[in-house]
Amino acid sequence: MxxxxxxxxINKLLTNDRQVLNDLEQKLFLGMWEGKEYTxxxxxxxxxxxxxxxxxxxxxxxITKHLGITVTKINFKNPIIVGYQKYxxxxxxxxxxxxxxxxxxxxxxxxxDHLLQQNHNPFIPxxxxxxxxxQFFGREREILRVFEVLNSNSSVALIAEEGIGKSxxxxxxxxxxxxxxxxxxxPVFLDLNNGVHDEDEFYFALCDKIGIPESKGYRLTRNxxxxxxxxxxxxxxxxxxNGFTRQVRDQLRGLAEGRDASLRLILAAxxxxxxxxxxxxxxxxxxxxxxxxxxxxxxxxxxxxxxxxINSRLAKTxxxxxxxxxxxxIQESGGHPRKLMQLCYQTYSHYVDSLx
Numbered sequence: 001m002x003x004x005x006x007x008x009x010i011n012k013l014l015t016n017d018r019q020v021l022n023d024l025e026q027k028l029f030l031g032m033w034e035g036k037e038y039t040x041x042x043x044x045x046x047x048x049x050x051x052x053x054x055x056x057x058x059x060x061x062x063i064t065k066h067l068g069i070t071v072t073k074i075n076f077k078n079p080i081i082v083g084y085q086k087y088x089x090x091x092x093x094x095x096x097x098x099x100x101x102x103x104x105x106x107x108x109x110x111x112x113d114h115l116l117q118q119n120h121n122p123f124i125p126x127x128x129x130x131x132x133x134x135q136f137f138g139r140e141r142e143i144l145r146v147f148e149v150l151n152s153n154s155s156v157a158l159i160a161e162e163g164i165g166k167s168x169x170x171x172x173x174x175x176x177x178x179x180x181x182x183x184x185x186x187p188v189f190l191d192l193n194n195g196v197h198d199e200d201e202f203y204f205a206l207c208d209k210i211g212i213p214e215s216k217g218y219r220l221t222r223n224x225x226x227x228x229x230x231x232x233x234x235x236x237x238x239x240x241x242n243g244f245t246r247q248v249r250d251q252l253r254g255l256a257e258g259r260d261a262s263l264r265l266i267l268a269a270x271x272x273x274x275x276x277x278x279x280x281x282x283x284x285x286x287x288x289x290x291x292x293x294x295x296x297x298x299x300x301x302x303x304x305x306x307x308x309x310i311n312s313r314l315a316k317t318x319x320x321x322x323x324x325x326x327x328x329x330i331q332e333s334g335g336h337p338r339k340l341m342q343l344c345y346q347t348y349s350h351y352v353d354s355l356x
Contacts, residue, residue, distance in 0.1 A: 001081055003033040009084050013066050021059070022132055028056050032076045048178040048187070121352065122313040123345040127338065129234075130168035137309050139169055142298060146173055146266065147180040149294045150230070155256050155265035157236075157273055157289070160298035163338030166268040167191075169298065170232050173266060177230050185230040185264055186210075193235040198243030206231075216251070224255060224262035231256075236269040236289075237276060246288070249277065253288035267293060300335035309337075310344060319351045 007029055011021055021029060024042070031041030038052045056073060063071045069079040130136050149156045160166040174187035188209045196202050203216040212223040231252075239248060255263040269276055273290035301309065310326060321329070325347060333340035 001084060003030050006033060006077075006080050006084070009087065010063060010067075010080065013083075013087075014062070023134060024052075024055055024132070025059050028052070028059055032056065032073055033080075035076075048175050050187070051175045120317075121345055121348050122317060123341050123348055126342050126345055129171055130165070131171055133172065133175065136168060136172050137312060138301065138305050139165070139172075139298075142169060142296065143173060143176065143180075145296060147176075149296075150264055150266070151180075151182045153259045153261075153264075155267070155293045157265075157267040157269060157293040157295045158298055159269055159272055159295050162270060163336060164298050164300065165337045166298050167234050170234055170266060170268045174230065174232050181230065183228070185228045187230045187232065189232045189234070191234040192238035196238060197241075199245065199248055202239075202244070202248060220251065221255065221262075227262050229263050230266065231263045232266045232268075234268045236267045236273075237271075240277060246277075249288045253292050256292055265289075265293060301337060301340070302335060303330055306330045306333070306335050306340055309340065313344065314348075317348075319348060321347060 007021075007026060010029065014021065028038075028041055031038075038056060039049060042052045060071045060073060060076070063080070067079060067083040069083055071079045125135070146156050146158075158166045158170060171189060174189050177185060177187040190196075190205060190209055192202070194205075196205050199216075203220065204214050207214045207220070207223070210224070210227065210229055212227070213219075215223050238244075252263065252265065255261060256265045267273075267289065272295060273293060274287045277287055277289065307326060307330070310321060310329065314320060321344075329340060329343050329347065333343055
């Protein structure tokens with residue numbers, strides 16, 4: 001069984017659950033099948049080594065879930081071969097067609113199925129953080145500005161309303177840190193909406209992500225003394241809820257001050273930090289995070305960016321929007337990325353429905 005045949009089998013297996021491997025996952029699949037290291041498989045400089053490892057681990061878990069046999073990078077081929085043999089036996093019992101690799105895959109599908117696959121709606125995801133670099137669009141200027149600030153030994157706060165894409169931008173910056181930071185730091189992504197409800201859980205999550213013993217206060221400072229971390233905190237507004245005090249923000253500032261600080265911060269919030277925390281009214285003290293972070297306001301896309309986004313998503317399909325539709329989509333969304341994505345998804349769906 002060669003790698004292409006195995007890849008075709010796994011893609012078919014996942015299609016039943018409407019999951020397909022993206023380009024990076026397919027590249028990792030073929031590389032792991034040949035026993036290569038991650039750095040050998042992906043060496044284009046766009047992905048960080050840690051990100052590639054994470055995608056590879058998730059790919060193994062995904063295949064394990066659908067194959068019913070444990071798949072790891074070390075033992076990658078054998079479980080898939082065993083699963084394929086089991087598939088062949090079941091296919092012969094139920095007289096199902098045997099999978100054979102083609103290039104491009106699955107050319108023997110019916111015309112309508114091929115058309116549906118070709119015109120799979122590209123305007124996804126409609127909600128949530130984008131973690132696939134191939135789905136992330138634009139923001140080159142914002143990314144460069146953020147790294148300019150980080151390389152000047154300052155921290156950054158991304159400020160934008162909900163749905164603008166600050167969480168996705170925060171994620172991409174973490175993936176690009178290895179390429180753009182002048183002084184290397186380990187990127188650590190912490191989403192406060194992911195089960196963090198009070199200060200104890202915050203410190204536990206922080207230490208767990210960094211890989212140090214659970215601690216806070218001086219013990220945390222001591223445990224971080226040999227670390228250089230780029231700490232990205234998403235949904236920062238969580239820190240204003242009950243269970244959190246100013247002490248957390250004071251310690252983050254203390255750990256992030258100075259050229260050789262253990263932490264360099266990049267935060268994502270829905271409003272300016274001095275307004276979000278209102279620490280200036282706390283005995284007249286300066287807001288700790290507002291005082292250390294340079295704020296970058298992330299704005300909606302302009303017309304050119306919105307047009308380029310629409311065209312880039314349509315490029316690999318057989319669908320084209322009319323000029324009138326594009327103008328209406330941009331005007332109705334106001335360049336708001338999430339709204340534009342949702343409106344484009346609806347428009348695209350109408351086209352595909354008319355083809356069926």
